[in-house]
Amino acid sequence: MHASPPPDLVLLNARLADGAELVDIHLGGGLIRSIGTRPPGPPGPAASGPPPAGAGPDAERLGRAERLDCAGRVVIPGxxxxxxxxxxxxxxxxxxxxxxxxxxxxxxxxxxxxxxxxxxxxxxxxxxxxxxxxxxxxxxxxxxxxxxxxxxxxxxxxxxxxxxxxxxxxxxxxxxxxxxxxxxxxxxxxxxxxxxxxxxxxxxxxxxxxxxxxxxxxxxxxxxxxxxxxxxxxxxxxxxxxxxxxxxxxxxxxxxxxxxxxxxxxxxxxxxxxxxxxxxxxxxxxxxxxxxxxxxxxxxxxxxxxxxxxxxxxxxxxxxxxxxxxxxxxxxxxxxxxxxxxxxxxxxxxxxxxxxxxxxxxxxxxxxxxxxxxxxxxxxxxxxxxxxxxxYGLRPGAAADLVVLDTHNVRDVLLDRPARTAVIKGGRIVARSTRSTDLLFRTS
Structure with a gap:
């Protein structure tokens, strides 16, 4: 269905394991390029705008990449x-x-x-x-x-x-x-x-x-x-x-x-x-x-x-x-x-x-x-x-086939039956789902 390669995609603040730091996952060329934690402090230009001069090819790629903030949601392999x-x-x-x-x-x-x-x-x-x-x-x-x-x-x-x-x-x-x-x-x-x-x-x-x-x-x-x-x-x-x-x-x-x-x-x-x-x-x-x-x-x-x-x-x-x-x-x-x-x-x-x-x-x-x-x-x-x-898997060099799940705990993935916030095939988002609930009462 897709002939042209997708642009790079970075999944920000992804949860791979309970109790571990959130990570950023950089996808490019149909593969996982890197998985790493962000340095402490506010996000720099590479995460919010064009890369600084002389930053090198990796930062340039990241600067042009699309971003999806997982906000602590769980990411699993496809x-x-x-x-x-x-x-x-x-x-x-x-x-x-x-x-x-x-x-x-x-x-x-x-x-x-x-x-x-x-x-x-x-x-x-x-x-x-x-x-x-x-x-x-x-x-x-x-x-x-x-x-x-x-x-x-x-x-x-x-x-x-x-x-x-x-x-x-x-x-x-x-x-x-x-x-x-x-x-x-x-x-x-x-x-x-x-x-x-x-x-x-x-x-x-x-x-x-x-x-x-x-x-x-x-x-x-x-x-x-x-x-x-x-x-x-x-x-x-x-x-x-x-x-x-x-x-x-x-x-x-x-x-x-x-x-x-x-x-x-x-x-x-x-x-x-x-x-x-x-x-x-x-x-x-x-x-x-x-x-x-x-x-x-x-x-x-x-x-x-x-x-x-x-x-x-x-x-x-x-x-x-x-x-x-x-x-x-x-x-x-x-x-x-x-x-x-x-x-x-x-x-x-x-x-x-x-x-x-x-x-x-x-x-x-x-x-x-x-x-x-x-x-x-x-x-x-x-x-x-x-x-x-x-x-296959969650590691650099593996195919960029991933699922972002609308739950914040890996241990609860099966129990929560979470919505699929993003389904990613070869580094391209191919499906999304959402689920919303409105409680129409208040107990106190």
């Missing part, structure tokens, strides 16, 4: 939606899930996909992308379906949107076989063509095969494509209340297969809810294997809580991956919205702070340390999942 189905968003208005189950969601969506058009997919995806940007998201990993029902239509739309939104939000496109690979004849050829057309990531959906042998075969095929095309892999796996059905106990096999191919750090698994339903000792071994293999896990709490536990008549299970245990095992973690207002998840606004608070509530996570780690799952953790950690 939020990352590491797992989002833009092509299937907003379908609930057409046909909701009849029974609230995963099977029902797949069936309803499979029927609706037969009527997809490029315009329909594009319009719904744009609506959610716009919401995501307004809510502070600077990168989305999108999972369009690739299968004999919809072909490459949705993937082609995502590739177009990747260019359309360039400079506003980065879009990583996953070739995702929702209907399975072996079960849906012709899907493997479609996945190859998707990668040739420019898909960034190869996807998988292990549980949608007919048996354990085919599930393992799908893992092998998907990871072999990752090696062949030099792309990361992102699989939906182990999405059930427990591991009674072996199709939902694939984590150990996946860890072995990733290690065999040297793909550590380049494979993510979404959902992984059946981990929570395995015995504690068994669960510990699986988590250790995932950590050792460098396999990331992305819980999707809005979907996972909605679809799981439906057959339980007493003490319904949460059906969410055990986040605290993932942390303790050293597994790289993110979380994401997954779906927005469709048969899989009839809720949502592509707001990662809202999803993070829900994850904390459902995962027995509380207090400043836990909430800080949850927030990090949508920032630094997600950056590792999507492969941009080397150019």
């Amino acid at each position: 939020l990352i939606e590491s797992h989002l189905h833009l092509d299937k968003a907003l379908l609930d208005r057409e046909r909701p899930n009849p029974d609230g189950t995963l099977a029902g969601a797949i069936a309803v969506t499979g029927t609706l996909k037969r009527a997809f058009t490029a315009k329909d997919v594009r319009d719904r995806a744009r609506a959610v992308l716009d919401d995501a940007v307004a809510n502070g998201t600077t990168l989305v990993r999108a999972h369009p379906d690739v299968d004999p029902i919809v072909g490459l239509l949705a993937l082609d739309v995502m590739l177009e949107l990747r260019e359309e939104y360039r400079g506003v939000v980065d879009l990583q496109v996953v070739a995702f076989p929702q209907e399975g690979v072996l079960r849906a004849e012709g899907t493997l050829d479609l996945l190859r063509e998707a990668l040739r057309r420019g898909a960034d990531v190869i996807g998988g959906c292990t549980y949608n095969e007919d048996g354990l042998t085919d599930c393992r075969r799908q893992v092998d095929l998907v990871l072999d494509l990752a090696v062949e095309f030099g792309v990361p892999a992102d699989l939906h796996a182990d999405f059930a209340d427990d591991a009674a059905d072996p199709r939902f106990a694939m984590a150990g096999y996946i860890a072995e297969a990733v290690t065999e191919r040297g793909l550590g750090g380049r494979v993510a698994l979404g959902h992984m809810t059946s981990l929570a339903g395995r015995p504690a000792a068994e669960r510990g071994k699986v988590l250790a294997a995932l950590a050792a293999a460098g396999v990331a896990v992305v819980p999707l709490p809005a979907t996972d809580m909605h679809l799981n536990g439906r057959a339980d008549t007493v003490n319904p299970r949460r059906g969410v991956a055990p986040v605290r245990e993932l942390w303790a095992a050293g597994v790289t973690c993110a979380y994401s919205s997954n779906n927005v207002r469709n048969a899989f998840t009839p809720y949502g606004n592509a707001d990662l702070l809202e999803v993070g608070l829900f994850l904390a509530q459902t995962g027995h996570l509380s207090g400043p340390e836990d909430l800080a780690r949850v927030l990090a799952m949508a920032t630094t953790g997600a950056a590792r999942v999507v492969g941009i950690a080397d150019r």
